[in-house]
Amino acid sequence: MILITGATGNVGSELVAQLAAAGVAVRAMTRSPEKTDFPAGVEVVFGDFDKPETLPAALDGIDHVFVVPPGYGSEGPVQERTLVEAARNAGVKHLVKLSTSGVTHGATDPLSTGHRQGEQVIQDSGLAWTILRPGTFMVYLYGYADTIAKERTMYVTEGDPVSAMIHPRDIASVAAKVLTTSGHEGQTYTLTGGEAFSPQRQGETVGAALSQQVKVIERTKAQTQAEFDRLGWGGPRLEALLELKRQSAAWDWKISDAVEAITGKAPLTLRDWVNENIHIFG
Numbered sequence: 001m002i003l004i005t006g007a008t009g010n011v012g013s014e015l016v017a018q019l020a021a022a023g024v025a026v027r028a029m030t031r032s033p034e035k036t037d038f039p040a041g042v043e044v045v046f047g048d049f050d051k052p053e054t055l056p057a058a059l060d061g062i063d064h065v066f067v068v069p070p071g072y073g074s075e076g077p078v079q080e081r082t083l084v085e086a087a088r089n090a091g092v093k094h095l096v097k098l099s100t101s102g103v104t105h106g107a108t109d110p111l112s113t114g115h116r117q118g119e120q121v122i123q124d125s126g127l128a129w130t131i132l133r134p135g136t137f138m139v140y141l142y143g144y145a146d147t148i149a150k151e152r153t154m155y156v157t158e159g160d161p162v163s164a165m166i167h168p169r170d171i172a173s174v175a176a177k178v179l180t181t182s183g184h185e186g187q188t189y190t191l192t193g194g195e196a197f198s199p200q201r202q203g204e205t206v207g208a209a210l211s212q213q214v215k216v217i218e219r220t221k222a223q224t225q226a227e228f229d230r231l232g233w234g235g236p237r238l239e240a241l242l243e244l245k246r247q248s249a250a251w252d253w254k255i256s257d258a259v260e261a262i263t264g265k266a267p268l269t270l271r272d273w274v275n276e277n278i279h280i281f282g
Helices: 010-021 052-059 078-090 110-123 138-151 168-180 199-210 221-231 236-248 258-263 270-276
Strands: 002-004 026-030 043-046 064-067 094-098 128-134 153-157 187-191 215-219
Touching (some): 002 010, 010 026, 010 168, 052 078, 064 078, 078 094, 110 128, 110 236, 128 168, 138 153, 138 199, 138 270, 153 199, 168 187, 168 258, 187 258, 199 215, 199 270
Parallel strands (some): 002 064, 026 043, 064 094, 094 128
């Protein structure tokens, strides 16, 4: 039996679907079971990293756990420590943590730092572990959907990285293999798509799918910050994201072959993701 935390997220929902389709016994942990719509046969359980008393029931009878904490605060990876203690008590054998490629490349932004500390907790757990470090998700393009739909324009920030963006389904496919086959214990995998895209080429890819031109306009960091402030999206989380983007320009373009090596299939393309989500661009 496999427990998927973060089961309603971009990766977790894909992973639950893949495991269910393969006939694997899977339990999906969520803070809102009543809002889920998982495939038939998936066991849904309430669980909350911040409520340790909910974890024993979620972990009962579980052998493997896909670990997706909801976030990191100034106090560090509290959720991972809470989960590890409960997992040891429940007799869990293997933890698979979703991390970030920033850890691979030595990034010091708050998001990468939180994941680095979380990885250490998992590695020090005394249980078998595997770490997955994906780069930028293709779902990042959701952030441009509104202006593409209304203006056929992407407003990007100067210095935005060239990125080997990855489809969440590919991350889920790797996770499914790692959770259901042996030989991945003690391994760390950096995951990317198969091609690196500049912001200009991202816009061109969306435009090709729409059969219309999508303009890409570059803003200064101050202009981006002002726009996010206007929308009420400011604060530490935004600052952390912008710092990650700034640092990732040095390495986000690097391509890993891990997806194909583990799954036996080439990574899905950015055009694949755009075609699947074309409705968001109007």
